[in-house]
Each structure stands twice: as structure tokens, then as C-alpha cells.
Amino acid sequence: MQPFSHRIAEWQRASGRHTLPWQNTHDPYRIWLSEIMLQQTQVATVIPYYTRFLASFPTVADLAAADEEQVMALWAGLGYYTRARNLHACARQVVSDWGGRFPPAAADIKTLPGIGRSTAAAIAAFAYGERSPILDGNVKRVFARHFGIEGDPTKRAVEQRMWAIAQAEVPADGPDAAEQMRRYTQGLMDLGATLCTRGDPACGACPVRATCMALREARQHELPTPRERKAVPQRQTGMLVIEKNSEILLQRRPSPGIWGGLWSLPEFADGDAALACRQLGIEAAEAVRLPEFLHTFTHFKLQIAPWHVRAGALALRDAQAPQVWLPTGEVAQAALPAPVKKLLQGLFVRGTLL
Numbered sequence: 001m002q003p004f005s006h007r008i009a010e011w012q013r014a015s016g017r018h019t020l021p022w023q024n025t026h027d028p029y030r031i032w033l034s035e036i037m038l039q040q041t042q043v044a045t046v047i048p049y050y051t052r053f054l055a056s057f058p059t060v061a062d063l064a065a066a067d068e069e070q071v072m073a074l075w076a077g078l079g080y081y082t083r084a085r086n087l088h089a090c091a092r093q094v095v096s097d098w099g100g101r102f103p104p105a106a107a108d109i110k111t112l113p114g115i116g117r118s119t120a121a122a123i124a125a126f127a128y129g130e131r132s133p134i135l136d137g138n139v140k141r142v143f144a145r146h147f148g149i150e151g152d153p154t155k156r157a158v159e160q161r162m163w164a165i166a167q168a169e170v171p172a173d174g175p176d177a178a179e180q181m182r183r184y185t186q187g188l189m190d191l192g193a194t195l196c197t198r199g200d201p202a203c204g205a206c207p208v209r210a211t212c213m214a215l216r217e218a219r220q221h222e223l224p225t226p227r228e229r230k231a232v233p234q235r236q237t238g239m240l241v242i243e244k245n246s247e248i249l250l251q252r253r254p255s256p257g258i259w260g261g262l263w264s265l266p267e268f269a270d271g272d273a274a275l276a277c278r279q280l281g282i283e284a285a286e287a288v289r290l291p292e293f294l295h296t297f298t299h300f301k302l303q304i305a306p307w308h309v310r311a312g313a314l315a316l317r318d319a320q321a322p323q324v325w326l327p328t329g330e331v332a333q334a335a336l337p338a339p340v341k342k343l344l345q346g347l348f349v350r351g352t353l354l
């Protein structure tokens with residue numbers, strides 16, 4: 001029987017993914033960008049963002065020289081905005097501390113903002129062929145099943161066990177080790193994304209089925225051990241769609257924070273939209289309550305109660321946040337948080353709410 005890594009690398013060569021826009025390059029900048037965008041985000045969602053980002057910032061120096069608003073605008077809608085701020089900080093550090101070239105080893109890449117151990121290893125493996133193991137969420141699922149590892153993989157002891165296996169399973173050193181490492185790393189990612197999926201693993205096509213503990217014991221649906229679910233807290237906010245002369249008022253969100261750095265609608269805490277408008281220096285000629293909706297973040301849910309306000313007399317006060325008026329015809333192109341954009345497109349583009 002060939003080693004685990006060899007079977008996965010050979011399967012990748014024959015049946016893995018080869019045409020994703022960030023493949024077939026050894027450029028660490030492009031690889032890093034894709035790895036950060038792909039964290040908790042589907043490939044199909046990432047592709048247009050990745051393409052636009054590279055068109056605007058072809059090199060790490062271009063990204064470092066951009067202002068934060070430009071970066072946030074290109075990221076808007078992709079979610080988990082801390083990634084965008086870290087991305088920018090990382091580019092600046094690569095330029096200031098490493099002369100504009102990515103560090104040549106995973107151990108140094110890991111010291112940059114927003115890059116954890118597994119991401120650093122993936123960049124080093126794809127860019128330099130370094131024999132550093134990855135262990136992202138998909139790989140944890142493959143390992144838990146194949147090696148029959150019990151316990152919640154987000155728990156430290158279980159994760160450490162998996163790191164030890166990951167380290168032990170990297171391809172052996174040798175003349176073609178760099179190429180094998182690239183294939184194996186991509187193969188693990190492809191296996192987790194396409195065959196050893198969460199709900200319904202396609203074990204019949206799996207290159208490591210002969211040694212898979214979960215398959216042997218028919219425990220694919222028990223492994224990995226599910227995480228204990230904590231109740232997700234829920235918060236509430238009111239949002240004001242204030243319209244005047246076919247423009248709507250936007251405020252810049254404080255950074256850091258939820259949607260930090262993005263333009264969004266003014267928010268208010270209690271249920272009185274007219275009072276919230278007056279506090280902004282706006283008399284509401286008409287205020288219509290729109291259907292509420294729920295937006296889910298990683299750690300909480302946000303119940304959003306939107307109001308559509310037609311502004312009458314207006315003497316806009318200086319708010320703590322910068323404010324702009326956006327023509328309603330530009331809603332579709334604007335860099336807005338995803339649920340805000342959906343709400344505004346419903347109102348001004350599709351004419352149907354949510």
C-alpha cells in the first residue's frame with residue numbers, strides 16, 4: 001500500500017481541481033490572497049472578488065499603497081471584514097519589513113497579520129514546496145474520519161493530535177518533494193471539498209478508502225465529533241433608509257467593529273424612527289416600517305428593523321461618523337454590507353423587499 005500522502009497526491013493529479021484562478025502559480029502574493037479569501041467562504045463566491053482584487057492590486061506593493069476605503073470597497077459583501085483589514089496590514093508589513101517579498105518560510109509567514117499556522121503552511125507549500133502541513137476545517141474532517149479521531153476538533157487536545165498526524169503524513173523528502181507537497185496539499189483541500197464532504201461523503205471514489213477507519217466502521221456521519229452548540233445571542237437594531245431627492249443617507253461604520261470601515265445605514269436603538277431622524281437633524285415627512293429580517297454573524301444574530309423615511313426639513317448635524325448621500329440608482333454598485341445592500345436593492349432596484 002502506498003503512503004497516505006502519495007495516494008492523495010496521485011488522486012489530485014488525476015481527478016483534483018486544476019483550473020481555479022489561484023492555481024498554476026507559485027506567486028506567494030496570489031496564493032496568500034486566495035487563502036485569506038477562501039477562509040469560511042465558498043470557492044464560487046470568492047472567484048469574482050479575487051479577480052477584481054488582483055485587477056486593482058496586481059502586486060503586494062499596490063495593495064500596501066492603497067487606502068483602507070479602497071480595500072474595504074473591494075471586499076464589501078465577502079463578509080468577515082477583519083480579514084480585509086488584516087490583509088491590508090499584512091501587505092504593508094511585507095513591504096516595510098520584507099522589502100516587498102513574502103517571507104521565504106512558513107515560520108516567518110505565520111508572524112504576519114491575519115495568517116495562522118495552517119494558512120502559512122499552505123502558502124509555503126504552494127509557493128515554495130515547503131514540507132509544512134496544513135490543517136484547516138476540511139482537513140480536520142478528513143483526518144477525523146480517516147484516522148478515526150474522536151472528540152471535537154476545535155478542542156486543543158484533539159487539534160494537537162491532528163497536528164501531530166498532519167506532520168507525520170507529509171510526503172517524504174526527496175528530489176520531487178516540493179512538487180509532491182504541492183499536489184498533496186491541494187489534494188487534501190480537494191478531497192475535503194469534493195468527496196469527503198460534511199453531509200454525504202463519496203467514499204466509493206475516495207483515494208484513501210482502503211485505510212479509512214470511518215468507512216470501515218460505517219461511522220462517517222459520527223466523525224468528526226460535533227461541536228457542543230452554545231445558544232447564539234441575538235441583538236436588535238433599527239436601521240434608517242432616509243431618502244431625500246432620490247438619494248439615501250449613509251454613515252461610515254467605526255473600525256474596528258462589525259462592518260468596520262464600510263458605509264452603512266444609520267442605526268438606532270429604540271423603536272422611534274422619527275426621533276432617531278431628529279437626532280440626525282432630519283424631520284421625517286413620512287416614516288414607513290419595513291419587514292424585519294435576521295442576519296447571522298459568527299457569534300450572534302442581528303434582528304434588523306428597517307424604516308423607510310422620506311426626509312422633509314433637513315439640517316444635517318455632524319454625526320460621529322462621516323456621512324454621504326448615495327443616489328438610489330447607485331445602490332447596486334455601492335460597497336455596502338451584504339444585508340444592507342439586499343435591503344436597498346429590494347427597495348430601489350427590484351421593487352420587492354427581501
Ligand code: SF4
Pocket residue numbers: 142145146195196197201202203204206207208209212213214215220
Ligand atoms: S473513505 Fe469516505 S469518509 Fe473516509 S476519507 Fe474517504 S471520503 Fe472521507
